[in-house]
Amino acid sequence: xxxxxxxxxxxLLVLVCLLGVGLEPAWAKLAEGISEPIKNENISIPGYPSxxxxxxxTLDYHRLATRLNQYQREPALAVRLVxxxxxEINQQLQSRLxxxxxxxxxxxxxxxxxVSSGQLHVLGLARTARENFLRATMDGQLKGKKVAxxxxxxxxxxxxxxxxxxxxxxxxxxxxxYVTVVETRQVLDQIKLPDQVFQNYRVFLLPYRLKxxxxxxxxxxxxxxxxxAFISARGEDSAxxxxxxxxxxxxxxxxxxxxxxxxxxxxxxxxxxxxxxxGRDSFVDTGAWAELTEENFAEDFKMLYGRGxxxxxxxxxxxxxxxxxxxxxxxxRHFISNVAERQPAKPLELExxxxxxxxxxxASEHRILATELGLNFLDTLVLSEPNLVxxxxxxxxxxxxxxxxxxxxxPGIGESNPQPITLVSDGTGMIFNQTxxxxxxxxxxxxxxxxxxxxxxxxxxxxxxxxxxx
Numbered sequence: 001x002x003x004x005x006x007x008x009x010x011x012l013l014v015l016v017c018l019l020g021v022g023l024e025p026a027w028a029k030l031a032e033g034i035s036e037p038i039k040n041e042n043i044s045i046p047g048y049p050s051x052x053x054x055x056x057x058t059l060d061y062h063r064l065a066t067r068l069n070q071y072q073r074e075p076a077l078a079v080r081l082v083x084x085x086x087x088e089i090n091q092q093l094q095s096r097l098x099x100x101x102x103x104x105x106x107x108x109x110x111x112x113x114x115v116s117s118g119q120l121h122v123l124g125l126a127r128t129a130r131e132n133f134l135r136a137t138m139d140g141q142l143k144g145k146k147v148a149x150x151x152x153x154x155x156x157x158x159x160x161x162x163x164x165x166x167x168x169x170x171x172x173x174x175x176x177x178y179v180t181v182v183e184t185r186q187v188l189d190q191i192k193l194p195d196q197v198f199q200n201y202r203v204f205l206l207p208y209r210l211k212x213x214x215x216x217x218x219x220x221x222x223x224x225x226x227x228x229a230f231i232s233a234r235g236e237d238s239a240x241x242x243x244x245x246x247x248x249x250x251x252x253x254x255x256x257x258x259x260x261x262x263x264x265x266x267x268x269x270x271x272x273x274x275x276x277x278x279g280r281d282s283f284v285d286t287g288a289w290a291e292l293t294e295e296n297f298a299e300d301f302k303m304l305y306g307r308g309x310x311x312x313x314x315x316x317x318x319x320x321x322x323x324x325x326x327x328x329x330x331x332x333r334h335f336i337s338n339v340a341e342r343q344p345a346k347p348l349e350l351e352x353x354x355x356x357x358x359x360x361x362x363a364s365e366h367r368i369l370a371t372e373l374g375l376n377f378l379d380t381l382v383l384s385e386p387n388l389v390x391x392x393x394x395x396x397x398x399x400x401x402x403x404x405x406x407x408x409x410x411p412g413i414g415e416s417n418p419q420p421i422t423l424v425s426d427g428t429g430m431i432f433n434q435t436x437x438x439x440x441x442x443x444x445x446x447x448x449x450x451x452x453x454x455x456x457x458x459x460x461x462x463x464x465x466x467x468x469x470x
Contacts, residue, residue: 053118053207054172057154060126064133065147071137079137079469085132086382093123100202102181109188109199114178114207114233121206125152131380134467138442157210157230168216170208177242179205184231187248190307193256197340201255202228203248209233215247217254219458241293242309246302247303249310253301257294260342264293270339274420277331278319290318304333380465383438390421390446391433408436410444418447441470 028132051059072080096119100110112120112204129151136142136150156167184203210232217229229251234240264271264283271283274297283293296317303315303323315321322328394404407418423430437446444466 005368046424053115053122054154057122057125060122060129061147061151064126064129067133068145068147068150069140072144074349075137079134082133083339083382083384083469084128086127086134087384089123089127089130090382093120093127096120096123098202102185104185104188104198107188107195108395109198109201109203111181111203112205113181114173114175114205116229117204121208122154122158125154128152130227131465131467134469135384135443138467138469155208157206159211168210168212170206170210170232173207173209176235177234178207179231179233181205183244184248187245187310188252190310191249191252191305193305193340197256197260201252203251204228204230206230206233206316209235214243215251215252217258218457223385227258229255242312245309246306246311246313249302249306250298253298253305254294256301256336256339257297259344260339274335277328277335278320278322290316292317300332301336304329304336308432310360379463380467383466383468386468386470387435388438392422392431393426394430394432404430404448404450406446406448408444408446410438412439413444421446438466438468441468444465 025363029206060287063085067078067082067085096116101113101116102111103109129147132150133142138147155171156169184205188198188203213232215229215231217227222344229248231244231247231251261267261270264285268283271293275281275283275293278296278300280293284291285293296319298317299315302310302321303321322332390406390408404423406421407422408421409418413419421432421434421436424430446464446466447460448462448464449460
């Protein structure tokens with residue numbers, strides 16, 4: 001990459017990702033297809049206390065405080081122990097993410113109940129805390145840090161709304177306030193769309209009540225990192241039953257446009273067709289919630305494809321209920337039906353990305369996975385040795401005038417002259433299998449993206465941080 005491209009990196013996607021993980025048949029855990037009752041199960045990690053997820057967070061918070069104190073006396077030992085804890089937490093996250101509480105045998109959507117979602121949340125926070133610890137040591141900034149500077153707060157969850165990322169404060173709900181797997185299935189199964197549209201859609205039913213929002217979703221934007229929805233537990237209001245049902249269908253509306261249309265920049269023609277049907281002149285992605293185009297699309301979807309309780313609260317956007325005019329409702333149903341028949345709107349198809357440390361038999365192969373529930377600005381992997389094998393396959397060709405690439409940057413590898421990962425055509429796609437050696441300890445970045453020669457820009461689709469504490 002020449003110097004003219006330096007500084008023009010643009011993160012196109014903000015993601016929490018799950019790459020290359022094979023899903024086991026979750027319905028094997030269920031009796032006659034019905035979810036088991038939610039139990040306040042424990043998290044058990046070797047060498048860790050076993051406790052319910054919120055209690056486990058408190059215990060682990062104090063454990064990291066112990067590591068921080070230990071660092072003052074034995075810094076090398078503390079770093080090794082924190083890296084080892086990261087690996088154990090990472091394994092637990094992968095295990096839980098690959099075993100949802102329900103996977104529909106026909107439609108293929110996945111549901112994680114409130115206990116599973118709570119476990120994933122606190123494990124993700126613990127994993128992030130270790131990454132923050134290791135980053136601070138490598139940047140020489142750990143001195144004077146308190147554990148609160150490293151450990152994310154339990155009572156907030158990050159989300160993406162329009163072009164902005166934010167967080168919602170939340171409070172722990174009681175078990176009788178949890179949204180259940182059974183009722184989630186009942187709502188999703190009322191949506192009359194082809195079965196393949198639901199494949200790999202993931203719903204996380206939170207054991208917390210969100211204060212600012214009832215639910216949210218976001219697009220990871222790469223295959224094997226499908227769109228997800230996070231649903232708040234109920235409050236104490238009697239209206240919560242229909243609000244929960246409405247939120248489930250609204251969030252599926254977001255999934256539909258994220259998966260099959262993409263954002264306005266990626267597919268302005270399809271969004272323009274939608275706006276014409278709705279009698280609107282421009283796509284709105286900033287401002288009041290009720291004015292946002294994507295929110296109105298999700299509300300339209302709710303009113304046209306929801307049933308029963310879903311319809312009770314009406315259309316909350318400024319576009320209004322499309323059912324007021326039969327001709328409008330029919331036009332929108334036809335539009336949405338055509339959208340559901342499209343190929344997923346993905347910039348590329350990354351079939352597999354595996355990273356292997358040849359000298360570490362215990363952790364020989366890393367599959368990239370979610371760091372926590374909610375957005376994380378880049379995925380992170382902690383390495384135990386400098387040799388790294390990067391392998392996988394891309395199955396989509398780049399657009400005209402562009403070239404896909406995978407590059408490694410970091411200490412000793414300048415951002416203006418990154419180390420390329422060689423891509424070899426196999427006829428229908430491109431494969432890569434290359435060993436790279438990290439020259440020293442530090443923070444490295446593996447970037448997968450598209451270099452557009454005509455527009456003189458490099459768009460990053462996937463951004464992986466590699467922490468090598470040596």
